[in-house]
Amino acid sequence: MKMSLVVRTTTKLMSPFLVAYAAYLMIYGQMSPGGGFQAGVILAVSVILLVVSHGYRSVKKRFRLKEVGAIEGISALGLVLIGITGIIFGGFFYNFLRGYWSGGTIPLFNIGVGLKVGAAFVMVFYIMLRWVESD
Amino acid sequence: MIPLLVALPLLFAFLLVLVDILVRSRRYKARLTPALYLLGSLLPWSVLLASCRDMPLDEMVGGWTRAGGIEVALDGYSFYFILGTVILFSAVSLYTIGRFRAGKEYSVILLMEAGVLGAFISRDLFNYYIYMEIASVSAFVLTALSDEKGAKKAAFRYLIFSLTASYLFIFALGIIYLKTGYLNLELVRQNAVPSKEISTAVGIAFSALLLKAGIFPLHFWLPDAHSKASTPASALLSGVVVKVSVYGMILLLYALPVTAALRRALLIVAFASIFAGIVGALSQRNAKRLLAYSTVSQLGYILLGISSGSIYGAIYYSFAHMLFKGGLFLGIGSLADAQGTKNLDELSYRGSRGATATVVLLSLALTGTAPFVGAYGKKLILAHLTGIGSFLFYTAALGTMAYAVKLNYHLAAPGRRGSIRTAVPLTLAALTLAFGLYLNPVLNPMDWLLLILALGMFLTLRKTLSGLKPFSFRPAEEFGREINMHMTIFFLFVLGMMLIQRLQ
Numbered sequence: 001m002k003m004s005l006v007v008r009t010t011t012k013l014m015s016p017f018l019v020a021y022a023a024y025l026m027i028y029g030q031m032s033p034g035g036g037f038q039a040g041v042i043l044a045v046s047v048i049l050l051v052v053s054h055g056y057r058s059v060k061k062r063f064r065l066k067e068v069g070a071i072e073g074i075s076a077l078g079l080v081l082i083g084i085t086g087i088i089f090g091g092f093f094y095n096f097l098r099g100y101w102s103g104g105t106i107p108l109f110n111i112g113v114g115l116k117v118g119a120a121f122v123m124v125f126y127i128m129l130r131w132v133e134s135d
Numbered sequence: 136m137i138p139l140l141v142a143l144p145l146l147f148a149f150l151l152v153l154v155d156i157l158v159r160s161r162r163y164k165a166r167l168t169p170a171l172y173l174l175g176s177l178l179p180w181s182v183l184l185a186s187c188r189d190m191p192l193d194e195m196v197g198g199w200t201r202a203g204g205i206e207v208a209l210d211g212y213s214f215y216f217i218l219g220t221v222i223l224f225s226a227v228s229l230y231t232i233g234r235f236r237a238g239k240e241y242s243v244i245l246l247m248e249a250g251v252l253g254a255f256i257s258r259d260l261f262n263y264y265i266y267m268e269i270a271s272v273s274a275f276v277l278t279a280l281s282d283e284k285g286a287k288k289a290a291f292r293y294l295i296f297s298l299t300a301s302y303l304f305i306f307a308l309g310i311i312y313l314k315t316g317y318l319n320l321e322l323v324r325q326n327a328v329p330s331k332e333i334s335t336a337v338g339i340a341f342s343a344l345l346l347k348a349g350i351f352p353l354h355f356w357l358p359d360a361h362s363k364a365s366t367p368a369s370a371l372l373s374g375v376v377v378k379v380s381v382y383g384m385i386l387l388l389y390a391l392p393v394t395a396a397l398r399r400a401l402l403i404v405a406f407a408s409i410f411a412g413i414v415g416a417l418s419q420r421n422a423k424r425l426l427a428y429s430t431v432s433q434l435g436y437i438l439l440g441i442s443s444g445s446i447y448g449a450i451y452y453s454f455a456h457m458l459f460k461g462g463l464f465l466g467i468g469s470l471a472d473a474q475g476t477k478n479l480d481e482l483s484y485r486g487s488r489g490a491t492a493t494v495v496l497l498s499l500a501l502t503g504t505a506p507f508v509g510a511y512g513k514k515l516i517l518a519h520l521t522g523i524g525s526f527l528f529y530t531a532a533l534g535t536m537a538y539a540v541k542l543n544y545h546l547a548a549p550g551r552r553g554s555i556r557t558a559v560p561l562t563l564a565a566l567t568l569a570f571g572l573y574l575n576p577v578l579n580p581m582d583w584l585l586l587i588l589a590l591g592m593f594l595t596l597r598k599t600l601s602g603l604k605p606f607s608f609r610p611a612e613e614f615g616r617e618i619n620m621h622m623t624i625f626f627l628f629v630l631g632m633m634l635i636q637r638l639q
Contacts, residue, residue, distance in 0.1 A: 073150075073152045076149040080146045084139070086197065087136075087139070091194070091196070091198045092136075092138035092142065092194075092197065094197050
């Protein structure tokens, strides 16, 4: 399912900006409105837009299901590991980077949550499309 | 330290997903997956054993203040829930090892363990809600993964009702947050002033949790979901997941003003659930459905403890129910898997001594007979009942024994054969006896008297019972219409609970 040339070009133009905006929300989430979840949703939208306009088959060649799954797993693992590392410094989820830079571990959590949420949404979309396109 | 109880299974759940994706070689995968799975489900033991000596423990996650952070605790309220969960998950992980194809099923079980343990340690209403949801979502997935006919439908029904209840629960939490300004349990308790809004919130939250616990008028999703899931999944669903809502009710009762009228209503609902479960179990021909209806009845006992003010009775009975119902589902489930049927007339434990011992011991534990683990909780609950309550309690005990006798009567008859592994359920049966001796090492002649009475009653009424049509609560034939009807019942129930809580 391919859409018209206009739609395809527009979505291709839009997607990189969406990624940049998602990155901004992740990195500055601790000081301005935004944060991991919102950033992740926008990150997922950048891929989902491409899927809607170009079709699942051509997008999955660039963003493979396995890679998306790997990003999801690694970011989730990272989140739990940051939480566990805090135990060495005084408690689970202890903010052990406080004072080194703004927010301490919070930006790391935002990045982790953003990647996890983005990958998970793309994965949900992929799996539903795989089911739709198979028949 | 305490949050590690949650973090370790979660860590290994994600590791399992990664191994599934990243490891190419099939040989390494087949070795790594069971090892990681066992580690994830057994490592919480180390945290529990290391910290149970300094109980009661109380911790703010990340060292934040009480008003802004998440409080977790390991104390008299949560210890037995956590102990039972860890025991049952270890048993199920030893049972399931090598039975699933992909790593994903294993990781869903670990996610469920993380969710359940997270709910049991939390002393923060919102945190409790989040972890309850993690446990419920894994439960939907595990139900839907079963190969049995109708399992997808059962999972869908479970999902619809459970999620509706969740949304109502989070709505009630919103009202509580609006009125008190906090979500921390202790701070809510200090700041909650009886008002119309708080009353509404308590009514809604209680009915949502009653649905998730599968108490009688709201139990319609439970028999299908629990009986059609695969054997280890139904042990977890019946043993652990419904207890999460029991813990939630205990938290609500601790933190918020609950009126005497609502307590009385809960008492009536509890008795209704006990007897409806007994009638349902007595009329079933399917072994797993019998156990599922028995869960409805047993959850009624736990609610009886909560509503009559015997919180510790409810906690000990929940612990007991985790052990024996988990064991029964594993034992009878493996029997059914080996013999390829769930029909009570065809199933038989005659060929296997292990299966016989397992089912007989666990059935005795189910009836709450004295040296077994259920007796202590029942004793505590009974101490809070007076007059007609204790009379009904003994009648219910008689009914429970009747369906336990029915189960054993049919299984002891000759039937199909098949080799089964019973090591894990037999261990659980031994544990019910061991914990029973530890908690309450006395014999109660009343129990044995009732048991003999139940045996006699069952043998005389056997003919009538086998003529009964399997009891099922189905207002409409068509699936969508049936869901609508049940939803209507649920919302009427919510309205009723809200109005009752407003009565002073």
